[in-house]
Amino acid sequence: MLDSVLQEGINEVIGTTHLNAAPMGVILRGGRHTLALFKGSHTAENIIRDGWFVANLIHDPVIYVVSAFGDLPDDTFATETIDGTPMHRLAAAEAWIAFRADVIGESSEAYSILLTPLKEEMLQHQIHPVNRGFNAIIEAAVHSTRYIMNHDPELEWLIRHHLALAKKCGGEREKEAAGMVEGLIREFVVEESI
Ligand SMILES: Cc1cc2nc3c(=O)[nH]c(=O)nc-3n(C[C@H](O)[C@H](O)[C@H](O)COP(=O)(O)O)c2cc1C
Structure with a gap:
C-alpha cells in the first residue's frame, strides 16, 4: 500500500x-x-x-x-x-x-x-498552525449542509457559534468564508419564509 x-x-x-x-x-x-x-x-x-x-x-x-x-x-x-x-x-x-x-x-x-x-x-510542504477559525469554518459548513435540508434551530445556533469563532480566530480567508456561509443561511431563511 x-x-x-x-x-x-x-x-x-x-x-x-x-x-x-x-x-x-x-x-x-x-x-x-x-x-x-x-x-x-x-x-x-x-x-x-x-x-x-x-x-x-x-x-x-x-x-x-x-x-x-x-x-x-x-x-x-x-x-x-x-x-x-x-x-x-x-x-x-x-x-x-x-x-x-x-x-x-x-x-x-x-x-x-x-x-x-x-x-x-x-506538491507543497507547508506548515499550517492550528487555527480555531479554520476548524470552525469546517464545522459551520458541515452543519449548514444539514441545516439547509432540515432547518433545525439547534443547527442554526451551532452555525452561528462557529461563524463567530471563525471571525474571532481566523484570517482573511476564514472571514470571507464565514461571510459566504452567513449569506447562504440568510438566503435560505428568506426563501423559506416566502
Ligand atoms: C466538511 C464536510 C464534510 C462532508 N463529508 C461528507 C461525507 O463524508 N459524505 C457525504 O456524502 N457528504 C459529505 N459532506 C456533504 C457534501 O459535501 C455536500 O452534500 C455537497 O453539497 C455535495 O456536493 P456535490 O453534489 O457537488 O457532490 C460533507 C460536507 C462538509 C462541509
Missing part, C-alpha cells in the same frame, strides 16, 4: 470526481480507507458511474464553502491519467491521493465505499 498523506480517523478533504468537487470525510481505520457517501450528490453519482475518487488536501476555507454549496469552475481542475483513466484533482491541491472506489454497502440513504489508493503526490 502507498504511504498515505491521510491520517487515522476522518480526514475532511475536498473530494474530486469528474469535473466536480465537494468536501468529503475519508475514514482511515486499520489501514483501510472508506467513505460514507450520501445519495443524491454529484459526487455519489460520479463515483457510482466512474469508480474513482481523488482526495485533495488544501488549506483554504473558501474552497470548502464554495465546493460544499456550489460548483468550482472547470479550470480549477487538473487531469491525472492513472492506469489509463483520466481523473480530476484540484490544480491547487497541496497533496492529493487518487483511489479506486467500490461500493461495499448500501442503505436507503447512503453508500459505503471502499477506497483503494492508486497514486499520491505531495
Whole structure:
C-alpha cells in the first residue's frame, strides 16, 4: 500500500470526481480507507458511474464553502491519467491521493465505499498552525449542509457559534468564508419564509 498523506480517523478533504468537487470525510481505520457517501450528490453519482475518487488536501476555507454549496469552475481542475483513466484533482491541491472506489454497502440513504489508493503526490510542504477559525469554518459548513435540508434551530445556533469563532480566530480567508456561509443561511431563511 502507498504511504498515505491521510491520517487515522476522518480526514475532511475536498473530494474530486469528474469535473466536480465537494468536501468529503475519508475514514482511515486499520489501514483501510472508506467513505460514507450520501445519495443524491454529484459526487455519489460520479463515483457510482466512474469508480474513482481523488482526495485533495488544501488549506483554504473558501474552497470548502464554495465546493460544499456550489460548483468550482472547470479550470480549477487538473487531469491525472492513472492506469489509463483520466481523473480530476484540484490544480491547487497541496497533496492529493487518487483511489479506486467500490461500493461495499448500501442503505436507503447512503453508500459505503471502499477506497483503494492508486497514486499520491505531495506538491507543497507547508506548515499550517492550528487555527480555531479554520476548524470552525469546517464545522459551520458541515452543519449548514444539514441545516439547509432540515432547518433545525439547534443547527442554526451551532452555525452561528462557529461563524463567530471563525471571525474571532481566523484570517482573511476564514472571514470571507464565514461571510459566504452567513449569506447562504440568510438566503435560505428568506426563501423559506416566502
Ligand atoms: C466538511 C464536510 C464534510 C462532508 N463529508 C461528507 C461525507 O463524508 N459524505 C457525504 O456524502 N457528504 C459529505 N459532506 C456533504 C457534501 O459535501 C455536500 O452534500 C455537497 O453539497 C455535495 O456536493 P456535490 O453534489 O457537488 O457532490 C460533507 C460536507 C462538509 C462541509
